[in-house]
Amino acid sequence: MTQHVLPPIRPEYDRALPPFVEAPVERALPLRVRLWQLGFLRKGLIIAALALAWEGLARWQNNDLLLPGCLATLSALTEGVASGELLDRVRISLTVLAQGYLCGIGLAFLLTTLAVSTQAGRDLLSTLTAMFNPLPAIALLPLALLWFGLGSGSLIFVLIHSVVWPLALNTFAGFQSVPETLRMAGRNYGLTGLAYVWQILIPAALPAILSGLKIGWAFAWRTLIAAELVFGAASGRGGLGWYVFQNRNELYTDRVFAGLLLVIAIGLVVENIVFATFERLTTRRWGMVR
Template sequence: MSRSPYIRPEFEHELPPLRNLPVETPLPLSQRLWNQTWLRKCLIVFLVLVLWEIAARVQQNDLMLPGVLQTLRAFSEDMRNGELPEKIINSLSTLLKGYLAGSALALIASALAVTTQFGRDLLSTITAMLNPLPAIALLPLALLWFGLGNASLIFVLIHSVMWPVALNTWSGFSSVPETLRMAGRNYGLSGPRYVILILIPASLPAILSGLKIGWAFAWRTLIAAELVFGASSGEGGLGWYIFQNRNELFTDRVFAGLLTVIVIGLLAEGVVFSSLEKVTVKRWGMQR
């Protein structure tokens, strides 16, 4: 005797209407403004400028410490007469050549290290030998080998950029999960295609970190190197501008040159690298 299947009776619960719910009040304007990162950073810069102006007024010695307004006046004058723009273009053109060449060499060395045992031994050995060596220490050799000019500057810039970028890139390659590595091998990827399609996207946060460190090293090395090369050849960029005005005791223009270096560094960090992170690692959910 077959029994009919049990059918569960259907019923409907009528929910009471929602009343007297708390309404979320919008955040106060002050808190909404404080949540803006750019505003907080601008406030920090403003406080630094205020402290600088207070220190200059207490010092009361324009030769030792010019004020903010004096420095901005010198900056504006040299921007209008074309001296500062020319120095900025000279410095940035040389910097980009050395920075791009050093980054490319670092990426090639890291790719070779991740694909072959010999490349791994070569990168670890050469990095341990040359990374602690300051780029400024190579200035005499650069003068001897390449003479005066941009070639010597580019040589020391490549040295300052290559090792931090290579170390961070190699660290990023080493931290790629084995699951992604196996997925790449299952698709038949090897050699350059394996590096470009699997390792670089997976280790992009570490690569970008290395590029930012390399940029900072290159910027500092360039200014220091131009103090020597500019003084030797009579030409140069922002480093030579600072050196020349220091010799002529134009301290306000020295501070204007230093302010230009700081502004360019802030723009590179806040515009170039931040935009690159937003469209890549932050958009992909790899970084907060």
């Protein structure tokens, strides 16, 4: 009969630990390093360098009709804001822009929802984007003027065209990149149709959707300014584009630059405050992007 031999028992012992010594506190980073880590400060330095170069070039050119300096442009901008004219033009432009932008977003999500749901929707989206995405939105303005007249309807039409295709392409690409495990989880919960898109695809594809929203915003903003230049020539009314057009005709070059500077400033605010805040509260907070 075989006897089972028990393994030897390991002896227990106490290990004397060395006395605790507080770890040395790391020294704080130098002030210049901490300041350089601030993104808004770095961007502000870039803008200040560009402004200095602009002012130096204008002084070297010495012709305010061709190139007014940065200080003269800021003075004209201050006068326009104080008089209320520029604020009124900004209100007109942003009102039309919001209408076209929101309509474009709605149409883009409708097309992408159909594309991820049915084969016919995918064929429709790929065909329409191949046809109309390369077509400049401003090229449709003559037709828009014929169809909708000299009003905001023509502007909204070209804005929708400038927004819907880049947003639809980015959104659909984001939907296509959603991992199969998330898709299977959504199907296991019985999600279909809009519920599946809203609860599974949109959160997972949010970085791509945000990229499409940024591209659509940029396309819509520059299309609106260009279209308002035509409206200025046609009917003498409009927003910031009309302000630039009118002052160019009257040879107020400083006001032209003031209008363009305001266009740039609005773009910076939307990009670095509105979109950046939304991205920080969503994709960066969820660890989806660095």
